Amino acid sequence: MTIQEKQDIIIEEFSVFDDWFDKYALIIEYANKLKPLDETKKTPQNIIEGCQSRVWIDASINEKGQVVFVGDSDAIIVRGILALLLYVLSEHTPQEIIESELYFIEKIGLKEHLSPTRSNGLVAMMKQLKLYSIAFSSKKG
Amino acid sequence: MSINNQLIRQDFPILLDKIYNKPLVYFDNAATTQKPMCVIDRIVHGYTHGNANIHRGVHFLSQKATEEHENARTTVQHFIHAARSSEIIFTRGTTESINLVAFSFGETFCQPGDEIIISAIEHHANIVPWQMLKDRKGIVLKVIPMLPDGTLDMPAFSKLLNNKTKLVAVTHVSNVLGTINPIQEIIQLAHNSNVPVLIDGAQAVPHIAIDVQQLDVDFYVFSAHKVYGPTGIGVLYGKEEWLNKMQPYQGGGEMIAKVTFEKTTYNELPFKFEAGTPDYIGSTALATALEYIQQIGLNAIATYENDLLQYATAKLLQVPGLKIYGEASHKSSVISFLVQGIHHYDMGTLLDKLGIAVRTGHHCAQPIMDYYGIEGTVRASFAFYNTKEEVDKLIEGVNRVVSMFKI
Numbered sequence: 278m279t280i281q282e283k284q285d286i287i288i289e290e291f292s293v294f295d296d297w298f299d300k301y302a303l304i305i306e307y308a309n310k311l312k313p314l315d316e317t318k319k320t321p322q323n324i325i326e327g328c329q330s331r332v333w334i335d336a337s338i339n340e341k342g343q344v345v346f347v348g349d350s351d352a353i354i355v356r357g358i359l360a361l362l363l364y365v366l367s368e369h370t371p372q373e374i375i376e377s378e379l380y381f382i383e384k385i386g387l388k389e390h391l392s393p394t395r396s397n398g399l400v401a402m403m404k405q406l407k408l409y410s411i412a413f414s415s416k417k418g
Numbered sequence: 419m420s421i422n423n424q425l426i427r428q429d430f431p432i433l434l435d436k437i438y439n440k441p442l443v444y445f446d447n448a449a450t451t452q453k454p455m456c457v458i459d460r461i462v463h464g465y466t467h468g469n470a471n472i473h474r475g476v477h478f479l480s481q482k483a484t485e486e487h488e489n490a491r492t493t494v495q496h497f498i499h500a501a502r503s504s505e506i507i508f509t510r511g512t513t514e515s516i517n518l519v520a521f522s523f524g525e526t527f528c529q530p531g532d533e534i535i536i537s538a539i540e541h542h543a544n545i546v547p548w549q550m551l552k553d554r555k556g557i558v559l560k561v562i563p564m565l566p567d568g569t570l571d572m573p574a575f576s577k578l579l580n581n582k583t584k585l586v587a588v589t590h591v592s593n594v595l596g597t598i599n600p601i602q603e604i605i606q607l608a609h610n611s612n613v614p615v616l617i618d619g620a621q622a623v624p625h626i627a628i629d630v631q632q633l634d635v636d637f638y639v640f641s642a643h644k645v646y647g648p649t650g651i652g653v654l655y656g657k658e659e660w661l662n663k664m665q666p667y668q669g670g671g672e673m674i675a676k677v678t679f680e681k682t683t684y685n686e687l688p689f690k691f692e693a694g695t696p697d698y699i700g701s702t703a704l705a706t707a708l709e710y711i712q713q714i715g716l717n718a719i720a721t722y723e724n725d726l727l728q729y730a731t732a733k734l735l736q737v738p739g740l741k742i743y744g745e746a747s748h749k750s751s752v753i754s755f756l757v758q759g760i761h762h763y764d765m766g767t768l769l770d771k772l773g774i775a776v777r778t779g780h781h782c783a784q785p786i787m788d789y790y791g792i793e794g795t796v797r798a799s800f801a802f803y804n805t806k807e808e809v810d811k812l813i814e815g816v817n818r819v820v821s822m823f824k825i
Contacts, residue, residue, distance in 0.1 A: 297438060297771035298768070298771060298772075298818070298822075301767070301768055301771065301822075302822060305822065305823070329762070329763045329778060329779050329794065330761060330763045330793075331793075351761055351793065352761035352762075352763040352764050353760075353761060353764045353823070354761075354763065354764050354767050354768075355763065390767075
């Protein structure tokens with residue numbers, strides 16, 4: 278599945294809910310499904326510090342040359358959004374990730390979490406995912 | 419006089435707004451208060467019919483604007499019972515007022531090794547300016563420790579005072595814990611050692627009647643926007659004897675008596691500390707806000723808000739796993755809390771979706787968070803326009819979030 282196809286699946290899944298609480302219940306469900314990050318990976322190097330919550334992201338390359346992301350957050354909602362992001366971007370080549378356009382967060386009505394006033398590190402988090410990919414792609418090159 | 423809540427709510431247009439199609443429950447009053455129509459009208463009137471730059475103007479509008487600005491100063495003077503209107507300096511807010519004192523008092527009176535005492539429950543606005551003074555002048559910052567209930571360790575404070583102490587700067591009310599500090603006692607103890615005191619009144623002025631002469635406080639500072647007035651204007655009250663000795667904070671127009679390229683002599687109080695065009699529309703709107711709450715009565719407000727605080731505290735404590743931070747017996751209408759296992763960001767985000775506005779995070783008071791070993795709290799803060807029905811909605815919302823996390 279392409280990054281775009283994955284995003285469209287999420288948008289579809291969220292589109293059935295009108296009530297905000299139901300949307301968030303689904304995000305929490307995603308958060309609970311995300312494999313907890315190994316404590317040893319919660320290093321200062323992997324942390325993205327926000328004003329409101331903390332996010333950890335680690336990345337590696339699999340045998341197919343795809344980037345595999347793992348991550349966690351201390352806030353469940355941020356963790357849920359992170360789970361969605363990791364689902365969308367993980368197991369794609371660095372090039373695919375770098376070129377990807379992430380539109381699903383806005384489409385499912387979670388744009389507020391990206392605003393700088395929320396300072397929850399989500400914007401930094403998305404940047405970080407691409408930075409990892411750029412690093413891997415330059416290593417390969 | 420008691421509070422007629424339904425009547426009062428009609429004075430605040432924003433309270434009728436809906437958020438996500440739900441009636442707004444505004445519990446972020448410690449961050450800023452909503453504005454009554456009379457304050458909004460005053461701003462509109464000011465720009466519509468009263469706008470001209472104040473002081474020095476010979477024309478009618480300028481004189482009228484000057485008079486209204488100076489009348490506003492007198493209103494503030496009477497509101498906090500200052501002896502003279504020249505002791506009221508208009509600033510941009512509490513933060514600027516503290517920075518002004520930290521600079522002007524610090525430059526005039528502080529030498530390397532001198533000590534300034536603050537407390538463990540200060541807002542960053544009453545920490546950072548003193549740290550900057552420390553870097554500039556080599557002063558030493560001493561901190562009154564806090565106790566688990568959110569009150570200050572008063573015996574420890576007494577021990578901190580010594581002949582190197584130049585100033586005590588503490589908050590009247592904690593913006594996180596609601597603790598009302600025993601400022602009368604703090605001022606008394608400091609004065610016994612001949613040390614002046616600055617009180618950060620940002621969280622107190624909307625809730626407690628202030629009499630600076632009775633308190634015998636040397637500096638008292640607050641913001642208009644937290645007391646139902648406009649943003650961008652605030653007050654520094656300072657005793658004349660201190661303000662006269664202190665060097666100016668900023669240079670520019672208005673604050674001078676005579677300027678040549680060789681030397682400038684400064685204007686008298688309060689203008690010495692008011693460089694540039696002041697917010698003369700904001701000052702009059704602040705005066706309107708103060709008159710408005712005086713009409714309702716600060717004692718009635720305090721009684722009503724305390725009743726709400728007690729009601730909300732009792733109800734919140736019934737929520738399983740909920741802990742309240744700040745349990746001083748003498749407390750303002752602020753409740754910081756956390757529910758076990760639920761991040762403050764999650765609680766705040768979900769309450770928001772129910773139309774309930776609370777604040778989450780460290781509330782610009784990270785040392786308090788460090789003391790409790792937490793990252794942040796959820797904070798609900800009440801004003802006299804809030805109701806028990808709204809508190810019920812908060813409790814219902816919290817319970818809904820809690821049950822969501824149990825699944």
